[in-house]
Amino acid sequence: MDAEHISKCLGELLPHTVDRLAREKPSAPYGLWPVAQASYEDGFRTIDYGQLANIVNGLAWWIKKNIGTSQNGEKVLAYVGPNDVRLTALLLASVKAGCVLFLPSPRNSSIAQQSLLTALNCQTLVTSEPTPPAGIAILESVKPRPYHLTIPSIDELLSQQHSLFSYEKSFEAGRWDPLFIIHTSGSTGMPKPKIFTQETGMRHIACSNQAKEIQPEAGSVEDFLQGKRLMVTMPPFHGAGLACFLFWAIPFGTIPIAPAAVGIVTAEGLLEALEQTPAEVAFLVPSVVVELAQDPELLVRCAKHLELILLRMKTHNPGVSGALVVGTRRFQAALLIELVASEGNKSLNTVQQAELIERIWPSVEEANRYAPAHARIEKALILILPVNLPLIRAGKGTVQRPASIAQYATAIDDLYANADAIDGHHDNGLTTNGQLVDLADxxxxxxxxxxxxxxxxxxxxxxxxxxxxxxxxxxxxxxxxxxxxxxxxxxxxxxxxxxxxxxxxxxxxxxxxxxxxxxxxxxxxxxxxxxxxxxxxxxxxQIPKPTAATPADRASQNEPLTIILTGSTVRTVAERRRKRLLQRQG
Structure with a gap:
């Protein structure tokens, strides 16, 4: 997109931008999705801005007919469906109709879905046909049962020209209205709703467009992506995935390509998608990065189709896919290590676990250098998790801490109880000359x-x-x-x-x-x-004494002192300190 278009985007709401692009550049490509949900046999379908605006209008009229309009996002619609153009279109159509779209992760537990829908007072669930398993789970578990609507198919929406559904709000009037709702990963408890306003979207766009104080030849990710074909492996219910389809595509002309309509993207699936349609950049989730790292030939084949791969992955030791520090309400922290899952990978025996701990120990020692005393890890408090019981993760791949700790509660208790036996130091009661210590000596x-x-x-x-x-x-x-x-x-x-x-x-x-x-x-x-x-x-x-007392100081000497007692680790010592302080006159 040219600079004039980007400038206009900074001063208008996204529904207005899509309507304007449909008038000015109706044939400009917006994005690509597989025609079939489960394969690439039928190739990809390109949706241009004229078609996108038409689908948005059709869905806005559909919302008004089946649910009615509201103001300022008072009505919340939850959507569970495949990764296709209807997701973006339904999001924008909801804004036009005064509603807001909520995108729950299909990987949430039933309890998490109940908590989220209750917190949002969401009473309507929109799904594709047939209803996905995640949608069925919500309908069966959430009470009261949400009102269920089935969204029209893409072919049905494209088969007719829908009249314009006017969105009358000005920039100032609509900037604080909700644009969409996602939720936190649940790594620290129950997932919490996150409401993105239209103002949030405008700030994201403005930030991506601001001048970069870097060398011209280096450029930036935002500059590089403008006008590029971008393979997006992030799930559409994740903020990064939505940013690709909303905040990079519409203002900057980036063309997002979805490599899979359902399921989790794999490295093989990514390559198959690249062989069907060209792309210049790929935005990868960690699981795909791990697959590519383990198969150099596959990485080379993917790289032939791309200019750049954006990696969303943390540096880690080979063979380790996750780690979790535990120890709340205990005197010392412990470390849980998750192994990379692969075909034929079996749980390690005691000797193999000890060898793995030795290999990763330099990394642990490095972390210990910068950690407070209570958070440092000893070798005796490292637990290698069984491969058939991995850490519990949220939809975006982050570890769900409370659920994972609860899953390993017994193993963690045993780890602390057996810490003495696991420690490999040779302090077994022998003196330096090899004799046992005589407690009477x-x-x-x-x-x-x-x-x-x-x-x-x-x-x-x-x-x-x-x-x-x-x-x-x-x-x-x-x-x-x-x-x-x-x-x-x-x-x-x-x-x-x-x-x-x-x-x-x-x-x-x-x-x-x-x-x-x-x-x-x-x-x-x-x-x-x-x-x-x-x-x-x-x-x-060593505390300096005041040189002279002011009248205010002399007056305050008769007032009771407030003393904060810290560092009282030993109960008997703390009790004696408190007793002496309380007995002190003044």
């Missing part, structure tokens, strides 16, 4: 603790009798690692984190472990709390 225990602490990565400074572990930089993760090594190496499963926090020096920890008789809690806490109070007291002394 204080020096033997001291050496073992000293060597174990020294093996922890991240500690700073040198060890002294009065220096606490935490003064040397020990965090909660290091404390947990130390606890596991002590439990296993000393055969003392009764040890807890409080033992380390309450005895933060080498000598104190040695005494706590070797003591055969329990001291009274008050005496023990009194001894163990002093190093912490000493540390905090020294830090408090």
């Amino acid at each position: 204080a020096q033997s225990v001291n050496r073992f603790i000293r060597n174990t602490v020294a093996s922890l990565r991240g500690l700073v400074g040198s060890e002294t009798e009065s220096t606490t572990f935490f003064e040397r930089g020990m965090d909660s993760l290091m404390a947990l690692q130390l606890l596991r090594k002590l439990r296993r190496g000393l055969h003392r499963p009764d040890l807890g984190l409080s033992t380390i926090y309450s005895n933060p020096t080498l000598s104190q920890l040695q005494d706590a472990i070797t003591s055969r008789f329990e001291d009274t809690p008050s005496a023990k806490e009194g001894l163990s709390i002093e190093p912490l109070f000493k540390t905090y007291s020294e830090l408090i002394q």
